[in-house]
Amino acid sequence: METGEAIRTRRSVHEYADEELTRDEILSIFEDVRWSPSSYNLQPWEFVVVDDEEGQAELREAAYGQEHVTDAAAVAVAFGNLDRGAHAERVFRDQAEKGYRAEDRAEKLIEEMQDEPFEQNERWVIQSCTIAATTLMYAAWDRGVASCPMGGWDADSVCETLDVPETWHPVLMLTLGYPDEESDEWERERKMRRSPDEFVSFRDGGEE
Amino acid sequence: METGEAIRTRRSVHEYADEELTRDEILSIFEDVRWSPSSYNLQPWEFVVVDDEEGQAELREAAYGQEHVTDAAAVAVAFGNLDRGAHAERVFRDQAEKGYRAEDRAEKLIEEMQDEPFEQNERWVIQSCTIAATTLMYAAWDRGVASCPMGGWDADSVCETLDVPETWHPVLMLTLGYPDEESDEWERERKMRRSPDEFVSFRDGGEE
Numbered sequence: 001m002e003t004g005e006a007i008r009t010r011r012s013v014h015e016y017a018d019e020e021l022t023r024d025e026i027l028s029i030f031e032d033v034r035w036s037p038s039s040y041n042l043q044p045w046e047f048v049v050v051d052d053e054e055g056q057a058e059l060r061e062a063a064y065g066q067e068h069v070t071d072a073a074a075v076a077v078a079f080g081n082l083d084r085g086a087h088a089e090r091v092f093r094d095q096a097e098k099g100y101r102a103e104d105r106a107e108k109l110i111e112e113m114q115d116e117p118f119e120q121n122e123r124w125v126i127q128s129c130t131i132a133a134t135t136l137m138y139a140a141w142d143r144g145v146a147s148c149p150m151g152g153w154d155a156d157s158v159c160e161t162l163d164v165p166e167t168w169h170p171v172l173m174l175t176l177g178y179p180d181e182e183s184d185e186w187e188r189e190r191k192m193r194r195s196p197d198e199f200v201s202f203r204d205g206g207e208e
Numbered sequence: 209m210e211t212g213e214a215i216r217t218r219r220s221v222h223e224y225a226d227e228e229l230t231r232d233e234i235l236s237i238f239e240d241v242r243w244s245p246s247s248y249n250l251q252p253w254e255f256v257v258v259d260d261e262e263g264q265a266e267l268r269e270a271a272y273g274q275e276h277v278t279d280a281a282a283v284a285v286a287f288g289n290l291d292r293g294a295h296a297e298r299v300f301r302d303q304a305e306k307g308y309r310a311e312d313r314a315e316k317l318i319e320e321m322q323d324e325p326f327e328q329n330e331r332w333v334i335q336s337c338t339i340a341a342t343t344l345m346y347a348a349w350d351r352g353v354a355s356c357p358m359g360g361w362d363a364d365s366v367c368e369t370l371d372v373p374e375t376w377h378p379v380l381m382l383t384l385g386y387p388d389e390e391s392d393e394w395e396r397e398r399k400m401r402r403s404p405d406e407f408v409s410f411r412d413g414g415e416e
Contacts, residue, residue: 193251
């Protein structure tokens with residue numbers, strides 16, 4: 001699908017078709033997600049995919065009963081690894097090898113990352129994982145797989161259900177699946193969007 | 209450009225060609241950005257685009273001297289409107305009209321949004337604006353326009369330079385422009401990315 005079409009036709013879906021997503025299909029979406037940008041290329045994203053009935057039922061409870069959590073073929077939860085040092089060695093040595101930065105600077109950065117206090121990294125992982133999750137929405141839709149990014153869920157319950165390490169900060173939950181194209185939701189006119197005239201301004205106030 | 213190609217070939221660019229971006233080109237990118245999702249469809253994004261020499265020089269200072277801020281054709285700064293009530297009336301009445309929710313529920317939500325304390329909305333605007341900024345990167349690259357999302361800059365200086373309302377929370381800065389395809393940066397091998405094997409797990413631990 002053309003990029004512009006993917007962007008303009010993607011819509012958040014709550015009514016899914018009764019059709020499975022194979023794990024190969026899911027992993028193929030993540031083959032695109034991996035190319036998302038992150039500061040220093042540290043890639044602090046960790047995704048847990050839940051595609052079994054019991055797991056989805058538990059997540060639905062954590063998401064205050066939202067039905068699409070169990071109706072979807074799968075649910076992906078994006079966590080941000082608060083430990084900046086986790087992949088620092090590979091990432092910075094790769095950059096030194098490929099000429100992006102000097103070797104001594106790379107070694108210094110590896111050290112610095114180990115010292116970063118976790119609590120300062122929350123905003124950074126929220127942004128990085130949200131970028132990756134947005135890539136996921138477009139990569140999925142490019143394959144005909146709809147998604148719904150969800151904000152309303154209890155983070156503690158989700159971490160407990162998925163039993164993730166303490167350094168993983170929960171960022172975003174997305175339901176995934178083929179849309180039910182016969183649903184009322186699918187038939188409805190798209191929701192309004194503000195136009196660029198309304199949300200873009202130029203610093204000097206000038207016009208084209 | 210195909211969606212997969214846009215996602216997999218986009219890279220963060222610091223070396224820009226000496227080629228302008230017209231305001232029409234910039235606004236056409238935002239015609240795609242507008243379709244980004246946000247919770248309740250509240251669209252809390254406000255972008256300020258800086259494409260004049262003086263403005264870019266000021267932003268470069270706020271960004272600790274990073275050269276691509278002045279070398280780029282333009283810089284876009286994404287702000288999140290902390291006032292959930294700002295567009296609530298239009299957004300919820302639209303949803304009631306189109307059958308997304310009952311009218312009385314829409315009216316109740318309009319009221320509720322007015323009462324949301326601004327300081328609780330920071331994370332929400334960070335996520336919404338990061339989604340919109342990610343859409344911007346792909347929509348731009350689809351038109352051959354490269355970008356670089358930037359985390360390192362002084363938020364207070366940027367708000368002062370751009371003289372934005374106090375309710376606008378600064379989220380992300382992006383440089384924009386055609387890449388210099390003869391630069392060393394462009395020639396370099398892409399930076400490594402972790403593979404889905406490493407950053408995706410399934411809840412039940414099972415394999416395909």
